[in-house]
Amino acid sequence: MIRSSVLFALLVSTGMVHAGDVQVAVAANFAAPMKEIAARFEQDSGHKVLFSVGSTGKFYAQIKNGAPFDILLAADDETPARLEKEGATLPHSRFTYAIGKLVLWSAQPGVVDDRGEVLKQATFAHLSIANPKLAPYGAAAVETLQKLSLYQALESKLVVGESIAQAQQFVASGSAQLGFVAMSQVYEGGKLKSGSAWVVPAGLYAPIRQDAVALAKGKGNPAVAALLKYMQGDKVKAILRSYGYAL
Template sequence: MYRLALLLFAAAVSMPAFADEVSVAVAANFTAPMKVIAAQFEKDTGHKVLASYGATGKFYAQIRNGAPFDILLAADDATPAKLDQESATAPNTRFTYAIGKLVLWSAQAGVVDAKGDVLKTGKFDHLAVANPKLAPYGLAAVETLQKLNLLTTWQAKFVTGENIGQTYQFVASGAASLGFVAMSQVYEGNKLKSGSAWMVPSHLYSPIRQDAVVLSRGGNKPAVAAFVTFLKGDAAKAIIRSYGYGL
């Protein structure tokens, strides 16, 4: 009985004295790495991560309307900066956690060539693109087509996703034969998981700097500070890199 009591005491003191919850609004493109990061953070700290995934533009509107998020992991740097200017954040907490990469992808092998020339031939029925007004990856896709002088040509073939997660589903399900998605959705360890893809050259679109910021309601929470520290640490960085993001 004494030994059991010691074991229970050791287990108790190994966890934080005040385990808490962290509510995080996460850009849809960062879904896969966030799930891995959250699991490791919970294991290491005992804190619980409540993650919501969606379009950065929608999260902005929800936050301004009082949504109870502690942290925003955006798909851009403009939205966190805007929230800073509007005094909706904890001061001096904004930082870049990842740099996104755009990919033209088809769920079928041989559809998208290594140079993206399929965009010039037009041998596709529908082209999935995230809403450029809500999703930075959608804006990057539009910028790419503009640089290639193809936006007007193919706009009638657009299937528009509310966010990059829905855009991916359009392509994965076959509703669109190809589409612009985040590299993190279709690559793992720099290896394409399925289908065919063209890594869009970075000079064709504005850098997708993905910033994080602590929101006003999370400013005084130790669990929030712990999550930010973890996200900036080596373990999280290794996970982020493994999904094809730059740092």
């Protein structure tokens, strides 16, 4: 967990004097909340947020190859910890900003029941998931199917997206009748935006702890310290709850 006073002393010793830019790598499941957070942060701080959305696994590779990101908002806690161990982050900057929830979703009403029994019926042609090797939500989907003893039976029906965003798009476009997505992609204000869904019980997959970390490139950038502090404030917590994240 973060030690705020230590983090901000390390990042900037003089406080925020001039507005600046902060480049953020954002896990695909967090795209919608981040858009809202960035707008509010810019209004409140004067800093500018430039963010890219993608899979956590791909961001790791890009960061190791010198991608110019200041902050990583990952979809897991393992990748930021790995970068920290490898010396690619600023000391004491890692913290859990949200805990994600997995949802089985269909763009069509009435397809997914409130207990996920549709998986056992297997009357669908395709089931969308994110790449479990790159996306933590994909790994959670596989774990869920294994816990339900359905993975082998449904493996041939799986359509694998590069990220959770692509997995959701497969369902939205009708390429797959249903799929495992992040709750934040299909819920807003505590309500399902469209279609039908089953919120997967937390006991069926390991907690999706999503960690933030300041990367080495962000050293000395006051916008980095300001955004990480903002991420822990009440305004952001309210946004996260509205998208279904646990804190």
